[in-house]
Amino acid sequence: MVKITLDMIYQYKSHLISEEKSKATIEKYIHDLLVFYEWLENGLLTKSKALEYKAVLTEKYAPASVNSVLASLNGFFAYNEWFDLKIKNLKIQRKIFCQSERELTKSEYERLLKAARNKKNNRIYLVMQTICSTGIRVSELKFITTDAVQTGRTAVKLKGKIRTILLPKELCRLLKEYIREKNIESGSVFVTKTGKPIDRHGIWKDMKALCESAGVAKEKVFPHNLRHLFARTYYTLQKDIEPFPKK
Template sequence: MKKMVLSLKVIGDFRKYLYGEERSEATVDKYMRDIMRFYEYLPKDDKAVTKERLVAYKSSFSDRYKVSSINSMLVALNGLLDYMKLDDLKLKLHKVQRSVFYEDDRELTKDEYKRLLDTALKKGDQRLYMLLQTICGTGIRVSEHKYITVEAVNEGKAVVHNKGKVRTIFIPKKLKWLLKDYCRQKNISTGPVFITKNGKPVDRSNIWNAMKKLCKEAKVDDKKVFPHNLRHLFALTYYRSQKDVVRLADLLGHASIETTRIYTMITGKECQKSLSKMDLVIPWAV
């Protein structure tokens, strides 16, 4: 039986394949990091891909990473094996028990969100102030902010292309007027609203770093402050108001309701309150 060897050329071809599948830049970069980790794990003089080596590689993670992180790396590796037509070598993911509630120390509350906005204004960062409101007010992914254009603002909706799918994002009226005013002040007459001095859409890593710089002054735990948590706050607020997970899935651009369920989990404190309200525990008389 001919040995299948993993080479840098194969990895490069797989990268091109992922782009052809319209995977996002962030997804492609992550896949490449995970696959290069496996490539470097293999002996320098023998890059043959075997089941034994794959299983040993999977086992090497057990004490160093969370199960969710391991599964994420295995998904990338299985994608490569599928591309190499080595389906019989694909690895099984670890079974993970679904959490029934969101960890309290990870949830960004509405009050904390407002403190971040106030701090951005105090620092004179109007672009960040408006960008935070746009992500949180529409539920878009941070990478999708480039679709919030002057034209989209005027129309009150944006057409987003992501992961091979197209969806319409509606811009709330209050946000629409704020964005119009922002564009007038910044002399932005066409194209993306959130741009650098060179006229290019702001990079996601710059947004992440700018958000982190607000934490100390806003008195918000920096573990809670990242763009995706704004999307989570949008989803949870919408669900609590409308109780419509199907419509929420459409707004978020999810193909599966199961993915949307993650965004609607309540916190541990809320779970405790709900249990207490059931009033099924009766203390004995003293």
Template sequence: MEERKITDTQIQSFHQYLIREEKSRATVEKYLRDVRAFDMYAGEQIISKEVVMAWKKELQIKEYAVRSINSMLASLNSLLDYLGWSDCKVKSIKQQRQIYCAEEKELSRAEYMRLLKAAENKPQLQLVMKTICGTGIRVSELKFFTVENVKQGEVTVNCKAKSRTVLIPGKLRKLLLDYSRKEKIHSGVIFINRNGEPLNRSCIWAQMKSLCEEAGVNPGKVFPHNLRKLFARTFYGIEKDIAKLADILGHSSIDTTRIYIMTTGTEHRRIIERLGLVV
């Protein structure tokens, strides 16, 4: 039997495999980060199911969130399949579906408004936040917002080997076109850095974090993806159509969309109390 040890060559080959599978850059980076974390844990050990199970146990001891552990195991299992070591794969941790989210992680509408106000002297950042929150796009999809597409009132985005059309609200369309004219951006991507390249995730993340103190918002809930979730909760609060929302967000599974529209424990408790069944 071959001596199973993960090598840098295998990881690089797995990297190229993920690219060929058309995984998004963020997904590829996450898979590689998780695989390297396991490789560091395994050290010189021969890779076996027992070693993978021990890593799983180690993550639990370190009190990683169940969702995080399962995500890391999924990354590793993908590598094991690729290497033909499927017998080493382990099962994810079973978890009852969560029906509400932690309040300290949910960005409220009021907090979003305070962030916008704090960004008044940073017009690009302010408009980036309005674009994400006003359409529900992923931050990686900002690059598809070109002058040409915005003029048409809709943007076709390609992400995770899927294509969908994003409609731009009239007010947002006007703001985007006004901004592009002011910045003398006559064609191509609207949100660019000083080098003319599309803004990247880390740049937007860092700029949003810089607003927290002035806006009085917990930094732990200020990041681009929470703007997408705020869009999802607001849309569902009006339409109550989870299937349509899944299509708008580009989700393959409605189960993913359910995570986006969870209310806080406070709101969940308020709903239960309104039932009036305890007298």
């Protein structure tokens, strides 16, 4: 039996920060640990208690969600060298075929662009094209800066690694026009009204608002699906940047 304390959880948080884990990852791990801590009686933990918690999770959540929580707990256990407390993940049967009904097609992508153009939402219009023509992650959009648009490339720094992303010429031209229109002098191009880089929720919300007029199912419309489309049609999409909407 071991005893978990709040101090131990926050020491682990400091460790995750030193390991340069992303803010979202750290928040997720600590949230899962705090919920687990509240569930325990006085923080006392045994292997049987850990397995009981796994059973509780299994009754409430989908297997993938359960495994996500178990990953948070196992990371904490490993940090404290409680290797005998580690919990096995639930087995998830992988589907042999891709869920084509959830894939975003090129035609649907073009309809979303048209809907954004009609609504004069130039920000989401260009966000979608930037993701789809570069394969950049939503969390990396903050690296699309005024300097990056000028040079046609950006250095993405995440998790201690640096990679270069090239921006197609036509995309740069459209982004320069957008920068002039919004009077953006420096920093990230895609920002909120308060000047902060747009986040995943903001992009998701803007994309969902296009579904009805674009005639695209809502379950297909989420930022990461644009990266899937990029991966499937990389070479052609480089040449298919949509022209900027005329005023």
